[in-house]
Amino acid sequence: MILFKIRGNFLLTNLVFILLLSSNLLFSQKKLTLEELLTLTKSSSLEYQIIQRNYLKEKLEYDIYTKSYLPRVELKSSLPTYNRSINQITQPNGDNIFIEQTQANSTLSLSVFQKLPFSGGTLLVNSSLNRLDLLSSKKVSYSSNWINFFLSQPLNGYNSFKWSRKINKEKFIRNNIKNYKRFEDLNISAVKLFFSVLINQKKMELTQKNIDLTKEYMEIVKKKDSLGRIVTSDFYKVKLSLNELIRKYEVDINNYKNSMLGLRNLIDFKSKDSIILQEPNFLELPDIDRGKLEQKLMENTVNYSMDLEILESEKELDKAKKERGVQIDLELAYGLNSNSNNFNDLYNIPSRREYANIGLTIPIVNWNENNKKYQVQKLNNQNLLDSYQRKKKSLSVEVNNIISEIASLFKQVEYLQENISLIKLNINSTYERLKYGRQTWYEFRRELFEEEKILVNYLSTIQQIWLIRYQLRKNSLHDFFVKKDLFFK
Known part of the structure; x- marks a missing residue:
């Protein structure tokens, strides 16, 4: 009798503790999808407002520069x-x-x-x-x-005016692209935060379910123990597992709260309502045109990284060339x-x-300094051009890697979806065998932790697909999942 009183008090204490930990998550909940979060980053994110102001600042500065050529x-x-x-x-x-x-x-x-400007x-x-x-x-x-x-x-x-016009125009274009890429970086951060919260939320839900199953099985063990059909040590094994699950639930809640704090800070969400994330819609495997992908990466990644440097180098080369003679x-x-x-x-x-x-x-006596400066700049310019050509040649390999990686991720999702269905069926089957003594508790416990591992792998793979989508948007300024060019506004 004393043993069962201790067990009853133990269960009651843990039940109250779990309810206290999760009560704030069950009060006044607000559901949020990934698409809604990405929209909120535009309307309520401080980072987005900074990007918008930077874009306006660059536009005004370029307008000031272009007007400097008017009388x-x-x-x-x-x-x-x-x-x-x-x-x-x-x-x-x-x-x-x-x-x-x-x-x-x-x-x-x-x-x-x-x-x-035409004559300098x-x-x-x-x-x-x-x-x-x-x-x-x-x-x-x-x-x-x-x-x-x-x-x-x-x-x-x-002619400094000629080069200044070319370079400032290129800088303006580059800064526009840079600001848009910063916006896509913001989307990437939102995706990472969303899945961080979602994974912790799913872990918490799964741990709660496993606690309920363990408590249910403990009642079965108590009855068997009272009839003398099991040894008392079996009860302690289940109790130890329950303690471990309760401790894990505490960790899951703490991780959930920390990740949720980052999400709230991103969208400046001041409401005290709990946010419950919904699993995002499954993206369809995109039919990516290799030629178009290579072209977009060429325009918005390779040229973006090299055009201004090449122009600056050509300017210095022209200056060194003109200054070496009379x-x-x-x-x-x-x-x-x-x-x-x-x-x-x-x-x-x-x-x-x-x-x-x-x-x-x-120049009469300058020890050939001007000519040497010209030769140095000429070598530097050639290095930049060769680096540009090397990046162009490596694009085809990069395109193949991107397409292969996307295809591989979608296959992995299919595999993990099937495994999630199988592990759920296996857990149900194992639990039934456990109740009738045809399965050990540790075998069943191993299946519970395997379920979480597969679920986390599944959500992490979905996250990788969303991340590669937005990374590709950033690098190509084109969304290949919906076949749409992107423009910064």
Whole structure:
């Protein structure tokens, strides 16, 4: 009698403990599918908002850059600048005298600046009007630059504007792709978190089921023990297994809570409702066109990783090539100027200002440094091109590996689905034999743990399929499971 009281108290204590551990999971539950989670990452994920803002920032920065090639017009004006000082004045006979002067100077100017990307030059056009008030003598004088043209043009040198336009355009395209790939990384994180929670949830459910089975069998063992049909040690074996399962259930709940916390943080889910995940819909084996997959990976992975580096290298190669010889720069200026003490006479007769200069930079003794720099850059450029070709050649192997891996994962799912059905049938059969003494408890216990192992392998394989789908979306910017191109918005 004492033995059965101890057993009864033991079962009651464990039952209460299990109910307390799981009560928070049974209250106010919210079901969530993987598709819903992926949608929530767009609407409530802080990471997604950061990606969106980065995309907008890159767009604005590129717009600023493209507008820099349009004419820049500036109007500048200064209010009368007051100046009182003692100045040295040279007389007509050559003598210098010092005179105290009080002046007010006003200026108004209009400037137009234009880059010439096709030639690498710059053009400046400006016009200005100045007024000088000699307050001490109450005199006024005016000066005017009617119009001034200034052209600076390299004749055979490096055109930085041409390369800057190419590189900044490529950077903009690359940054757009980079932002989209970051979004796919977010999807990949969501898939990993979803399956982490789902696997822990399934483990918890399976452990609970095994606890119920063990408790049910303990009642059978008690009856047999009371009739003297089994030895007492058999009861302790079952009790030890129950203790182990209860401890495992604690671990499963703890793992579930930790993984759920990561999921809630991803989607910023503040509700205290419990989230119960639903097993995702089974994806169908995609019919992937090898040629299209290779093309998409070429455009969005190989070219994405190499195009900008190759452009930068070609820019440096062109610069080194142009700088190793004689460099010729042309400067031209033309203007119409005038001055008068009367504003009405200011624009009567202008004086011309003309300027022309051809500048030569000739390397005489630099120990062949410029040519060596060119050779270094040429070797570097060739290495990049060879690396590009090597990546292109390895694509076909990578495509075969991807298609083979996807096919293998789907076959593994079919195999595991069949094993899940078989292990459930086997557990039912083994349990029936156990009740009639034709099976040992440890043999039955081994089947219980084998069921969890197969279930975890099954869900892990499903996870791999979803992960390879989104990894492929990231690398190709195309969803081959639904045959759809992807665009970042």
